Each structure stands twice: as C-alpha cells, then as structure tokens.
Amino acid sequence: MSLLTVGSIAFDSIRTPYGSADEILGGSATFFSVTASWFTSVSIVAVVGEDFGEEQFRIFRERSIDTRGVEQVPGRTFRWKGEYTGDMSQAHTLETQLNVFESFVPKIPAAYRDSQYLFLGNIVPALQLNVRCSLPNLRASALDTMNYWIQGMPEDLAKVLATVEILLINEGEARMLSKQSNLKKAAAIIQKLGPRILVIKRGEHGATLFGPESVFTVPAFPLEEVYDPTGAGDTFAGGFMGYLAKTGDLSDSNLRRAAVYGSVMGSFAVEEFGVGRLLRLRPAEIESRYREIKNLTHFDA
Amino acid sequence: MSLLTVGSIAFDSIRTPYGSADEILGGSATFFSVTASWFTSVSIVAVVGEDFGEEQFRIFRERSIDTRGVEQVPGRTFRWKGEYTGDMSQAHTLETQLNVFESFVPKIPAAYRDSQYLFLGNIVPALQLNVRCSLPNLRASALDTMNYWIQGMPEDLAKVLATVEILLINEGEARMLSKQSNLKKAAAIIQKLGPRILVIKRGEHGATLFGPESVFTVPAFPLEEVYDPTGAGDTFAGGFMGYLAKTGDLSDSNLRRAAVYGSVMGSFAVEEFGVGRLLRLRPAEIESRYREIKNLTHFDA
Numbered sequence: 001m002s003l004l005t006v007g008s009i010a011f012d013s014i015r016t017p018y019g020s021a022d023e024i025l026g027g028s029a030t031f032f033s034v035t036a037s038w039f040t041s042v043s044i045v046a047v048v049g050e051d052f053g054e055e056q057f058r059i060f061r062e063r064s065i066d067t068r069g070v071e072q073v074p075g076r077t078f079r080w081k082g083e084y085t086g087d088m089s090q091a092h093t094l095e096t097q098l099n100v101f102e103s104f105v106p107k108i109p110a111a112y113r114d115s116q117y118l119f120l121g122n123i124v125p126a127l128q129l130n131v132r133c134s135l136p137n138l139r140a141s142a143l144d145t146m147n148y149w150i151q152g153m154p155e156d157l158a159k160v161l162a163t164v165e166i167l168l169i170n171e172g173e174a175r176m177l178s179k180q181s182n183l184k185k186a187a188a189i190i191q192k193l194g195p196r197i198l199v200i201k202r203g204e205h206g207a208t209l210f211g212p213e214s215v216f217t218v219p220a221f222p223l224e225e226v227y228d229p230t231g232a233g234d235t236f237a238g239g240f241m242g243y244l245a246k247t248g249d250l251s252d253s254n255l256r257r258a259a260v261y262g263s264v265m266g267s268f269a270v271e272e273f274g275v276g277r278l279l280r281l282r283p284a285e286i287e288s289r290y291r292e293i294k295n296l297t298h299f300d301a
Numbered sequence: 302m303s304l305l306t307v308g309s310i311a312f313d314s315i316r317t318p319y320g321s322a323d324e325i326l327g328g329s330a331t332f333f334s335v336t337a338s339w340f341t342s343v344s345i346v347a348v349v350g351e352d353f354g355e356e357q358f359r360i361f362r363e364r365s366i367d368t369r370g371v372e373q374v375p376g377r378t379f380r381w382k383g384e385y386t387g388d389m390s391q392a393h394t395l396e397t398q399l400n401v402f403e404s405f406v407p408k409i410p411a412a413y414r415d416s417q418y419l420f421l422g423n424i425v426p427a428l429q430l431n432v433r434c435s436l437p438n439l440r441a442s443a444l445d446t447m448n449y450w451i452q453g454m455p456e457d458l459a460k461v462l463a464t465v466e467i468l469l470i471n472e473g474e475a476r477m478l479s480k481q482s483n484l485k486k487a488a489a490i491i492q493k494l495g496p497r498i499l500v501i502k503r504g505e506h507g508a509t510l511f512g513p514e515s516v517f518t519v520p521a522f523p524l525e526e527v528y529d530p531t532g533a534g535d536t537f538a539g540g541f542m543g544y545l546a547k548t549g550d551l552s553d554s555n556l557r558r559a560a561v562y563g564s565v566m567g568s569f570a571v572e573e574f575g576v577g578r579l580l581r582l583r584p585a586e587i588e589s590r591y592r593e594i595k596n597l598t599h600f601d602a
Contacts, residue, residue: 087482181388184523205506208523217597219518222485222509256600296518297598299557 001139002114003245005032006045006106006131007121007234009052009070010078013095014273016088018227021273025056027078028121028144031231034275035238035265036119037063038286039246043112045069045131047104049077062279069109075100088229089203106131113137117245119237120164122146125156132163140250142166142241143195144233150176158193165250167195168237174200183208187215197255199240199262201233209259213252218259219296221267221289228273232266235278239265264289302440303415304546306333307346307407307432308422308535310353310371311379314396315574317389319528322574326357328379329422329445332532335576336539336566337420338364339587340547344413346370346432348405350378363580370410376401389530390504407432414438418546420538421465423447426457433464441551443467443542444496445534451477459494466551468496469538475501484509488516498556500541500563502534510560514553519560520597522568522590529574533567536579540566565590 005028012026029046036042043066048056052072060067078101081094106127118141120128125145132141143164149157150173157177161167167190171183177193178186187198187210198210204226206219240262247254264286271277306329313327330347337343344367349357353373361368379402382395407428419442421429426446433442444465450458451474458478462468468491472484478494479487488499488511499511505527507520541563548555565587572578 182525182527184525202506205503206518206520208520215523215597216600217507217520217523218600219507219509219520222516222518224483224485226483253601260600291602294600294602296516297600299517299519299561299595299598300554301592301595 001040001116001245001248003036003040003042003117003119003241004045004112004115004135005029005036005042005119005121006128007032007119007123008078008101009044009046009048010080010101012230012274013079013081014228014230015083016228017085018225019273021228023079024274025059026080026231026274028234030275031234031269031278032119032121032238032241033060033065034063034278035235035269036242036245037065038265038281038283039239039242039261042066042242043069043115045106045108045112047071047073047100049073049075049100052077059275059279066112069107069112071107073100082230084229088226091230108134116248117241118142119241120144120160121234125149125153125160129156129160129163132160139248140165140244142168142237144168144237145173147173147176162194164195166197166199168199168201168233168240170201170203170233174198197250199236199259201236203229203232206263207236207259209255211252211255216256216259218263218293220263221293222296223267223271226270229270230273231275232269235269236262236266239263260290260293261286263293302341302417302546302549304337304341304343304418304420304542305346305413305416305436306330306337306343306420306422307429308333308420308424309379309402310347310349311381311402313531313575314380314382315529315531316384317529318386319526320574322529324380325575326360327381327532327575329535331576332535332570332579333420333422333539333542334361334366335364335579336536336570337543337546338366339566339582339584340540340543340562343367343543344370344416346407346409346413348372348374348401350374350376350401353378360576360580367413370408370413372408374401383531385530389527392531409435417549418542419443420542421445421461422535426450426454426461430457430461430464433461440549441466441545443469443538445469445538446474448474448477463495465496467498467500469500469502469534469541471502471504471534475499498551500537500560502537504530504533507564508537508560510556512553512556517557517560519564519594521564522594523597524568524572527571530571531574532576533570536570537563537567540564561591561594562587564594
C-alpha cells in the first residue's frame with residue numbers, strides 16, 4: 001500500500017574516523033524513501049533549491065520514488081555539515097544552512113491524497129500536524145521528532161502526537177519527552193500522549209518496540225565497521241514503515257517483523273556514506289540479514 | 302555438577318537515587334554463589350575477617366552453599382563504599398578498605414578438588430592462575446577481570462586467559478583488553494587469547510555471547526525500577542555458570558540458554574540492595590522471567 005513521507009532533502013557534508021564526504025544527498029525524506037522503496041511504493045513531499053539537479057532526481061527515480069511532491073524553489077537546498085568522533089554515537093553539527101527548508105510549507109499533491117501510510121519526518125510539529133490533518137484516510141501515521149521541538153514547542157508537539165499511531169524516537173528523546181529516565185515508565189507515559197506504538201531507537205544497542213499488546217527488543221546487527229551513522233534512524237523508520245505499508249498488517253507479530261526490518265535496513269545504511277549502500281541492495285541481502293538477526297536472537301524456550 | 306567460585310566477600314555500603322544501605326553482605330563470591338545455588342551445588346573459596354559472624358554464614362547455609370573454603374583470619378572483612386547517580390550505569394567508589402582481602406591467597410580445600418566448573422571472580426590474575434592450575438580436572442572454567450588488571454598486569458592476565466574456556470567482562474573492558482573499539486572485532490581478538498566463549502555484558506542493554514559457533518544477543522529484562530546495580534555482573538555470571546554446571550552441556554544452544562538465565566538472574570539482583578531478592582526467589586519466578594525474555598525477543602522467521 002502507498003506510503004507518503006514528508007521531511008527534508010539535504011546536501012550533507014560528513015566527517016567520520018573512516019573518511020569524509022562532501023555535499024552528498026541526505027535528509028530524512030531521502031533516507032526514508034530510498035529504504036522504504038524496497039518494500040512498497042513511496043512518495044515524497046519536500047523542498048529543494050535551484051541547485052538540486054537531474055543527477056539527484058535520478059536517484060529517486062531509480063527507486064521508483066514519486067517526487068511530484070518535491071517542490072523546487074529559488075535559493076539553495078538545505079545543507080548540513082557534521083562530524084562523528086570516538087564511538088560515533090553522536091553527531092556534532094559543524095554547520096547548518098536551512099536555506100529553502102527554512103520557509104518550507106508542505107503541500108500535498110492531489111495524487112497523494114489516497115496515501116494509506118504516512119511518515120512525518122523530523123520537521124516543525126505545527127507543519128507535521130497540518131499534513132496529518134490533511135490526510136483523513138490514513139490507515140496509520142508515524143512521527144519522528146527531536147530534542148529541539150520537545151523542549152521548544154511542547155504544545156505543538158503534543159497536538160500532533162495525539163493524532164498519530166506510531167512514534168519513532170531515540171532513547172534520549174524518549175526520556176526528555178516523558179521526563180522519566182526509566183524507559184519502561186517513559187514508554188507508558190508516551191503511549192498515553194497518543195501513539196499506541198512506540199519504537200525507541202538505541203543506536204548500536206538496537207531498538208525496543210512498545211506495542212499495544214507487548215514489548216519487543218531487536219538488537220542492532222553486529223557490524224565490523226560503521227562508516228557513517230547519518231540517516232540510520234530514518235532508515236530504521238523506512239524499513240519499519242515500508243514493511244507495515246507493504247503488508248497492511250498492524251498485528252503484534254507483524255509489528256515485530258517490521259522492527260526487525262528496521263534494524264536490518266539501519267545496518268546497511270551505516271556501511272557507507274550517504275544512501276549508496278541502500279541504493280545497491282538486493283532483496284536477497286535484506287532477507288539474509290533478517291535471518292541472521294533471527295539466528296542472533298533465537299533460543300529454545 | 303559441582304561449581305566452585307573464588308572471589309571476594311565484602312561488606313558494601315551503597316547509595317543510589319533510591320536509598321542507601323550500610324555494611325550489607327556483598328562481594329563477587331557472594332553474588333555469584335547465591336545466584337548459582339538456584340541451579341547447582343556451589344562452593345566458595347574466599348577470606349573474611351573476625352567481624353564476619355554467624356549471621357553472615359547463615360545466609361550461605363540457607364542456600365546450601367559450601368563455605369568450607371571460606372578462611373576466617375584476624376582483621377576486618379573487605380569493605381567497599383560506593384555511589385550511583387543519574388542513570389546508575391557506573392559506580393563511583395567512595396572508599397575501599399581491602400583489609401583481610403589484601404593478603405588473600407586462595408587455598409582450595411581437598412574436598413573441592415573434584416569441582417567440575419570454576420568461576421574465577423575478579424581478583425589478582427596471578428592468584429586466578431594459581432587456582433586454575435591447581436584444578437586439572439575441570440570441565441570448564443570462567444574468568445572475570447577488570448580495567449585495573451587489564452592495564453596494570455597484562456602479562457599475568459594473558460597467562461590466565463590462555464587457560465580458561467569462558468570470559469565474562471563488560472563492554473568497556475572488552476574494548477580495553479582488545480585495544481579495539483568495534484565489539485565484533487574486539488571479540489575475535491579476545492577469543493584468540495584463550496577463551497573460546499566470550500560474554501560481553503552491556504548493562505541495561507543486555508549481553509552478547511560470542512561462542513565458538515555463533516553470536517547471540519540477549520536483552521536485559523526491562524524493569525520499572527533499578528534500585529541497586531551492585532553485583533549485577535557477578536549475578537549474571539552466577540546464572541550463566543550455574544546453568545552450565547547444572548546441565549553439563551556446552552553446546553551452542555545451551556550456551557544461549559545459559560546467557561538468558563544470566564540476564565534473568567541479573568534482573569532480580571538489581572531489584573533490591575544486596576542479595577535480598579536473590580535469596581527470596583522461587584524457581585517459578587526464574588522460569589517465568591525466562592519465558593518473558595523469550596516473548597520479548599521472539600519474532601517469526
């Protein structure tokens with residue numbers, strides 16, 4: 001079933017202990033859509049500048065991603081420059097140029113109105129709410145957010161949280177949003193704010209899914225090298241939502257499978273700078289890593 | 302089958318955000334043996350001072366733990382004072398009084414010579430080696446160590462590492478020992494030093510077992526309150542080794558089950574100060590939490 005995402009498209013410049021990359025295609029909508037495209041048909045609402053060319057659009061087309069909702073406006077595309085050091089668990093932002101993203105107001109093309117699944121990437125909560133409310137026929141919608149909105153716009157965030165079924169955030173954000181350091185308690189508090197399905201991402205430690213019926217943990221796939229963690233969270237979301245949209249099934253056992261696909265896809269994302277690895281995937285690689293996570297976690301009852 | 306541990310017995314004074322406890326029974330041999338006693342018969346080699354009385358010995362007796370190897374000598378018992386703040390992921394030592402532990406030389410009573418499983422708690426590596434070499438008929442031996450010995454006595458540690466089948470250490474120690482920040486690579490390096498079975502403990506994130514045949518991850522059991530993390534690592538080891546000694550089976554699937562029992566027992570340890578919760582357990586509680594971890598990690602292939 002059709003999956004729509006609203007988020008950022010950016011040019012990222014990244015330094016990690018393994019090397020660096022300059023002005024490569026990034027942003028939440030990019031990582032999410034390229035990933036989800038391995039599971040279902042995906043469309044994007046985003047904004048780019050005049051410097052965004054055929055070369056970039058071709059990347060989305062290669063994955064049959066619908067970019068009719070990508071508005072091109074005068075000015076430069078969003079740019080982010082960041083660095084990872086040590087264990088690479090946190091990005092240090094060196095520079096942010098919002099550019100055309102600063103005045104982004106998502107517009108949903110008529111052709112997208114019948115989307116059944118929605119992923120609201122990390123943008124201003126008031127804009128997320130507008131998008132959510134303009135799509136009344138959704139089967140499920142998911143949200144990402146960040147510390148900046150949790151602290152700076154708690155009321156707007158509360159409004160959009162009340163309208164979504166799924167929230168995907170990281171551990172620190174879950175603690176900040178719930179004002180509770182224990183994750184089990186934090187999850188219970190957050191689930192009362194709206195999203196009955198909560199995925200807490202824990203980086204190299206995997207993720208925990210708090211569903212309406214049960215709690216599920218999935219490890220991160222153990223890799224020998226992590227080249228660039230940028231986009232891993234949006235990639236997890238792309239695998240999770242892509243699989244849910246593909247199957248159209250929000251049952252407890254299917255939510256678990258979706259979380260495993262999230263972890264699988266996240267593990268590919270970090271193996272290269274940018275979306276390179278995610279573009280070159282083969283379905284058999286995805287299924288093989290899914291089985292490896294099964295083997296990594298299985299024990300006899 | 303019989304399981305022997307050599308380690309510390311201490312009086313701990315602990316402060317956490319949940320409260321404090323003064324001079325309660327602790328030490329690696331205490332946590333390990335009380336835990337393992339739920340699975341198999343356990344004996345201890347340790348040292349205590351004149352201040353160690355009937356009240357303390359009764360605790361071991363209650364769990365049918367053989368304390369004939371607990372030497373009582375003139376002086377005071379080992380004392381440790383520590384504090385946990387914030388997310389309680391690390392203990393801050395406020396005071397260490399080695400007392401009689403300073404000149405501890407483990408002596409293995411004749412009655413213990415036919416022990417089949419051995420856990421060498423975190424003591425001086427040269428003493429661990431002596432104990433290991435005095436027990437030639439072991440089916441498997443396991444070792445714990447710490448940053449202090451990894452940095453301060455690398456040669457002695459290397460010698461004892463070469464003699465054991467199993468090493469249980471935490472994430473930071475694994476990185477320090479292997480001089481490698483990536484855990485998968487670190488594990489491969491450590492397995493070449495001797496122990497073909499490596500358990501890397503990751504606190505609230507669970508543990509990863511690197512076995513001869515496969516890698517296995519087990520989550521920590523999600524708790525709403527962690528009152529006191531002291532002893533959680535030795536408790537994990539007690540569950541892991543206790544189950545291995547009980548079953549006498551070092552197969553891949555049994556190592557996985559042992560790691561789950563390690564996680565289960567660790568989750569009980571932190572629910573109270575000291576060994577109180579571990580003494581009050583019922584076998585049904587252990588089995589129930591084992592099944593809950595199964596449910597927490599299961600997904601359809």
